[in-house]
Amino acid sequence: MIRLTVNGRDHDVDAEPDTPLLYVLRDELGLNGAKFGCGLGQCGACTVMLDGQAVFSCLTPIAILPGRNVRTIEGLGMNAVQHAFIDEQAAQCGYCIAGMVMRAQSLLEHNPHPSEQEIRQHMAVNLCRCGTHMRILAAVRRAAGAMRSARVVKP
The missing domain is CATH 3.10.20.30 (Beta-grasp domain)
Incomplete structure (x- = not known):
């Protein structure tokens, strides 16, 4: 066991x-x-x-x-990363999306302010056969922004 x-x-x-x-x-x-x-x-x-x-x-x-x-x-539950993937219509067939979401979540938990190059490098090892990579990258950028906004304390 x-x-x-x-x-x-x-x-x-x-x-x-x-x-x-x-x-x-x-x-x-x-x-x-x-x-x-x-x-x-x-x-x-x-x-x-x-x-x-x-x-x-x-x-x-x-x-x-x-x-x-x-x-x-x-x-994960429904969170900023998943909302961003939905908002950017990043899924086509959807087969890769759970892996993409998990990879993006890992990046954003460790680096809430990734550069474009850091996002591309981190996400490059996950493949999307449908070719929605540009939407996936947009979703990661959107999620990063949403997560940063959520961390800002509002008066």
Whole structure:
């Protein structure tokens, strides 16, 4: 048994230590936001956050997870990043969007004022087959602005 903390809840999982986190999330915990894309860490459809950092869950063995915190799209709730993706109509087929949202969330939690280059570099490892990259980048910029505005204390 391996104990995982996912979205703030502990789960005891009976799986081999080298089982990818993606399979446990989807098959054992019923969290289907992270998608199986390539299985090689080359597309980002499976992106989740591990201790606040975006990671490919298809490459992350569950053996390294005890004592660490996993957050999935289901654990975010509707927030500024998701609203920005909706407002910018960043999703076309939607397959990549959960991974894109998680990668953007990770960036903005660590850097609330990213430059255009920082946004592009951070998001570049996640792919969108539909070609909505420009809308996705606009959504990240919009989310950054919304999150900064929310932090400003108003009289």
